[in-house]
Amino acid sequence: MPMTTPPPLSPPSDWIMQQAQNWPDGARILDFAAGGGRHCCALDHAFPGRFSFVAIDRDHAALAALKTRCPQIEICQFDLEDMNIWGFADDGFDIVIVANYLYRPRLDDLFGLVRPGGYLAYETFSTGNESFGRPSNPDFLLQDGELAARLPDDFTILDYFHGRIDQPKPAIIQRLAAKRQPKNF
Secondary structure: OOOOOOOOOOOOOHHHHHHHHHOOOOOEEEEEOOOOOHHHHHHHHHOOOOOEEEEEEOOHHHHHHHHHHOOOOEEEEOOOOOOOOOHHHOOOEEEEEEEOOOOHHHHHHHHOOEEEEEEEEEEEEEOOHHHHOOOOOHHHOEOOOHHHHHOOOOEEEEEEEEEEEOOOOOEEEEEEEEEEOOOOO
């Protein structure tokens, strides 16, 4: 059976790509709710050999397409909203990126995936986006300041934005970049 070419990916977030310039060489990155891998594939291409990646999503077809596109990226199929223990999370990650995904009951667990000294880059839709279309359900829209308010005390906020963007399409979003403080021994 011939191998099919996966559909093209949406462009990655320019903001996430900019954040990556500050991340340490050799970092292990988790692309959380990766879908087809638009961020991990773009980061791997932009910074060849600099990072290693784990892409996690519940969508088997999207992960299979990601693996075809970027075979060096480790994939993990898992329902992130399942309340079971996240077995993939045992060691944590140097960097966790999240784009266009929100599931509030597991936010604390998500923050816990960032190792001490590691980074979080989170970008998703916020209240007000309903005037631009989907998502419009308040369950999938952050309140202004919500990510910062939920962040554990051992994180330092490096960058925060809540407002309107026009590219790649008009939307109301929230962005938060943070660094978890190293443990003091």
